[in-house]
Amino acid sequence: xxxxxxxxxxxxxxxxxxxxxxxxxxxxxxxxxxxxxxxxxxxxxxxxxxxxxxxxxxxxxxxxxxxxxxxxxxxxxxxxxxxxxxxxxxxxxxxxxxxxxxxxxxxxxxxxxxxxxxxxxxxxxxxxxxxxxxxxxxxxxxxxxxxxxxxxxxxxxxxxxxxxxxxxxxxxxxxxxxxxxxxxxxxxxxxxxxxxxxxxxxxxxxxxxxxxxxxxxxxxxxxxxxxxxxxxxxxxxxxxxxxxxxxxxxxxxxxxxxxxxxxxxxxxxxxxxxxxxxxxxxxxxxxxxxxxxxxxxxxxxxxxxxxxxxxxxxxxxxxxxxxxxxxxxxxxxxxxxxxxxxxxxxxxxxxxxxxxxxxxxxxxxxxxxxxxxxxxxxxxxxxxxxxxxxxxxxxxxxxxxxxxxxxxxxxxxxxxxxxxxxxxxxxxxxxxxxxx
Amino acid sequence: xxxxxxxxxxxxxxxxxxxxxxxxxxxxxxxxxxxxxxxxxxxxxxxxxxxxxxxxxxxxxxxxxxxxxxxxxxxxxxxxxxxxxxxxxxxxxxxxxxxxxxxxxxxxxxxxxxxxxxxxxxxxxxxxxxxxxxxxxxxxxxxxxxxxxxxxxxxxxxxxxxxxxxxxxxxxxxxxxxxxxxxxxxxxxxxxxxxxxxxxxxxxxxxxxxxxxxxxxxxxxxxxxxxxxxxxxxxxxxxxxxxxxxxxxxxxxxxxxxxxxxxxxxxxxxxxxxxxxxxxxxxxxxxxxxxxxxxxxxxxxxxxxxxxxxxxxxxxxxxxxxxxxxxxxxxxxxxxxxxxxxxxxxxxxxxxxxxxxxxxxxxxxxxxxxxxxxxxxxxxxxxxxxxxxxxxxxxxxxxxxxxxxxxxxxxxxxxxxxxxxxxxxxxxxxxxxxxx
Numbered sequence: 001x002x003x004x005x006x007x008x009x010x011x012x013x014x015x016x017x018x019x020x021x022x023x024x025x026x027x028x029x030x031x032x033x034x035x036x037x038x039x040x041x042x043x044x045x046x047x048x049x050x051x052x053x054x055x056x057x058x059x060x061x062x063x064x065x066x067x068x069x070x071x072x073x074x075x076x077x078x079x080x081x082x083x084x085x086x087x088x089x090x091x092x093x094x095x096x097x098x099x100x101x102x103x104x105x106x107x108x109x110x111x112x113x114x115x116x117x118x119x120x121x122x123x124x125x126x127x128x129x130x131x132x133x134x135x136x137x138x139x140x141x142x143x144x145x146x147x148x149x150x151x152x153x154x155x156x157x158x159x160x161x162x163x164x165x166x167x168x169x170x171x172x173x174x175x176x177x178x179x180x181x182x183x184x185x186x187x188x189x190x191x192x193x194x195x196x197x198x199x200x201x202x203x204x205x206x207x208x209x210x211x212x213x214x215x216x217x218x219x220x221x222x223x224x225x226x227x228x229x230x231x232x233x234x235x236x237x238x239x240x241x242x243x244x245x246x247x248x249x250x251x252x253x254x255x256x257x258x259x260x261x262x263x264x265x266x267x268x269x270x271x272x273x274x275x276x277x278x279x280x281x282x283x284x285x286x287x288x289x290x291x292x293x294x295x296x297x298x299x300x301x302x303x304x305x306x307x308x309x310x311x312x313x314x315x316x317x318x319x320x321x322x323x324x325x326x327x328x329x330x331x332x333x334x335x336x337x338x339x340x341x342x343x344x345x346x347x348x349x350x351x352x353x354x355x356x357x358x359x360x361x362x363x364x365x366x367x368x369x370x371x372x373x374x375x376x377x378x379x380x381x382x383x384x385x386x387x388x389x390x391x392x393x394x395x396x397x398x399x400x401x402x403x404x405x406x407x408x409x410x411x412x413x414x415x416x417x418x419x420x421x422x423x424x425x426x427x428x429x430x431x432x433x434x435x436x
Numbered sequence: 437x438x439x440x441x442x443x444x445x446x447x448x449x450x451x452x453x454x455x456x457x458x459x460x461x462x463x464x465x466x467x468x469x470x471x472x473x474x475x476x477x478x479x480x481x482x483x484x485x486x487x488x489x490x491x492x493x494x495x496x497x498x499x500x501x502x503x504x505x506x507x508x509x510x511x512x513x514x515x516x517x518x519x520x521x522x523x524x525x526x527x528x529x530x531x532x533x534x535x536x537x538x539x540x541x542x543x544x545x546x547x548x549x550x551x552x553x554x555x556x557x558x559x560x561x562x563x564x565x566x567x568x569x570x571x572x573x574x575x576x577x578x579x580x581x582x583x584x585x586x587x588x589x590x591x592x593x594x595x596x597x598x599x600x601x602x603x604x605x606x607x608x609x610x611x612x613x614x615x616x617x618x619x620x621x622x623x624x625x626x627x628x629x630x631x632x633x634x635x636x637x638x639x640x641x642x643x644x645x646x647x648x649x650x651x652x653x654x655x656x657x658x659x660x661x662x663x664x665x666x667x668x669x670x671x672x673x674x675x676x677x678x679x680x681x682x683x684x685x686x687x688x689x690x691x692x693x694x695x696x697x698x699x700x701x702x703x704x705x706x707x708x709x710x711x712x713x714x715x716x717x718x719x720x721x722x723x724x725x726x727x728x729x730x731x732x733x734x735x736x737x738x739x740x741x742x743x744x745x746x747x748x749x750x751x752x753x754x755x756x757x758x759x760x761x762x763x764x765x766x767x768x769x770x771x772x773x774x775x776x777x778x779x780x781x782x783x784x785x786x787x788x789x790x791x792x793x794x795x796x797x798x799x800x801x802x803x804x805x806x807x808x809x810x811x812x813x814x815x816x817x818x819x820x821x822x823x824x825x826x827x828x829x830x831x832x833x834x835x836x837x838x839x840x841x842x843x844x845x846x847x848x849x850x851x852x853x854x855x856x857x858x859x860x861x862x863x864x865x866x867x868x869x870x871x872x
Binding site for chain 2: 017021022024025028029030031032033034129135136137140141144145146147148149150215273276277288289290291292293294295296297298299304305307308309310311312315316319320322323324326327328329330333334335338
């Protein structure tokens, strides 16, 4: 049987990985898929870079429509990235009746509902394993491996750049800005790292997992997103002293009041497996009512790890392209008519535990005032750490871990605390999750 | 559409879990599968136990053939266990044209090749996600998630009982026999724990993963199997001092000389994620050439975790029963005509690192003799720990970590060591894997 003919849009790092892996493992892949996979034509505006990557292994064109409208092409891989031209081209490929494989989390997170609707109309596959957690087959696990479960929550380290930065900040006691520069020098962070360090990339991925886990539409626009740019090394240190590690987590939970969907730095107990995921590695912890906790760990980015996911999707296309569309695994795991439009709760409505750091005057009665404010909001204290004032200073750090409470209660308590004359400056608040 | 009609053979703990989860999550499951799943008839010799578990939710019979030959039954779940009657019934179900879902690792490990051949003949699905690592969707990850990769090796904590025992031995410094009794009392070990503690259960699972990873037949009969019954608390302690943890691993590797397939206690560096998998939890680390390391963690046993895997297989049957057999994912991941009969190497041929513990006389020249023996076999030393002799004793423990060498060289070195008059008693040898 003739190899399946693939068109590639965007010949960058991941595209290079796809070529390399397909070439190196073509025999192994065909032993599994029962059919070869061949990239026949590649579109990229940068002909020189494309030529370097493609190395005469495929035809190179500048016009993406020459790929999309090529009658021999059965699948289009989109590796352009971003929401702009990528969206237009993916919709054009679908309209042309091509199956699509994409690694583009931004695209799926922002325009997924529209794209899947178009694909459903044309009966084509849109596969996106590479869009979440790179080489880890987490989309397959959620869509197919855990189908027996009512999934209760997901918490993931799904951005390698920020996990690398946080690991370095902890190991070396350095501040964010210093480590970011180092990460950029080493290639772990991009020249413009905004999407990573502000949590947007993680929110894209969390939004996709949320939809697949709960059978709701992709709702990136409703996600609460905080990055790590304001995180101080001292909070990482205090968290360690209290037995916690700080990670940037993408979290989505099902609650009786709606869905939580949020990305922010989070304290987690040190002895959780996910707390020990270091450097640029990714991990996703999933809690299902039948299976309990499962965790999936691996490289979340990089040329070949991402190519691993892209090619796994191509193998699935080989297998399932001849299957009637209504028998395939649904794009977002749930049958289209069974997707429920559950509301994503505003951040004020969510319930979690908190780490608070206050700079307080070293005077009697300070603690009494603060604990009274918490008690007034019905917030109970789980642990408290008061540092000794340094010699010659009459101020000190006070760290409080609370039990679970609603965010708006906590915000109200903080507002009251900052008004106390003995509380000097703002109150640092970091959310805490037990993940058990 | 009418729910798919399922027959169940064996109404025990897992069968109960399947009923409970199907009932509790029927809506969620149908939202995904697009069709309901209904257990219509259950066969069990113990009518009383069956009645308790089934609770009028299905017809109960004593004769398994009444399930197999029921024309309304489309899928048969086999939860009897063991190689005996389970094999006869699974083959009978296949012969009757039924799809089969089984949690029976012994059956697949020992008779898998025969069963898959029969199933291929009849064009039916035989699904066995629950046979390896319980609720963790590791079969799906290996068969479908990592299809781009040349898988190089797998190392798994795939027996919860022994991992629980090893965790307790380390935490409490207790010996094997003591902890085993405690584990039996708590229900973590069975009354007859032979299959678990002797490594046989882990070897069943490793044999299945080996076949799926490398595209070879299931070769349980060629696995090298050592359990944890001879493991001393002191070795766990010394390993910790050297920065290692001891786990019972199921290991399978691809080497230029053949396939390694072995189960034995193994030292692994403490900072590996898998070294931190505690209690009865399971984890499987997979190394693929494109994706690098991925790891899958969760509950490897228990009623609902196992049911989670069984029901995921049922959902797959709902989806793929109408797909032509040659388009489905092959039973053992590779197309039948592409399975290669690669030899499993005898244990003497494998290459790994070693932990050695010797009781030696506290005399000059002892170390020189021992290191010379290792040097003669071309074995280089990675670390050495000599304990101070206790007051009044003229013997001491010597611990050696070696670099990689072939097992037969190590055995030869040990034979020479035991002949030294300064080496008192036998030499304890535990294999060591870096897993990087």
